[in-house]
Amino acid sequence: MIRIYERSLCQSYASAYRQGIEIASTGTEEEALSIVEALTDDDYQCFALLENGTxxxxxxxxxxxxxxxR
Structure with a gap:
């Protein structure tokens, strides 16, 4: 399962992950990147997190x- 998280521009990936602002999940990297691209704008960014921490x-x-x- 690949989870998609939201973060503010001043927030690190790790702190966004710890806050747990999960906004979507998917099963493929291609779909995850598509969701991230669709939800990213000038004020907020989204990122996908693979199970291995990538x-x-x-x-x-x-x-x-x-x-x-784990």
Whole structure:
């Protein structure tokens, strides 16, 4: 399961993940990126979080960006 989170521009990925502002979930990376792109604007950004802690957003992939609790 790939979860999509919302964060403010001044908020880190990790703090957004800890706050748990989950706005969607999906099963594929392609669909996750599509959701992120659709929901990202100038004031807020969204990112997808893979189960291994990799973040995907409109700028790219960031492996191991977040330590995911198992």
């Amino acid at each position: 973040v995907i957003d409109t700028r790219g992939r960031f492996p191991g960006c977040i330590e995911v609790a």
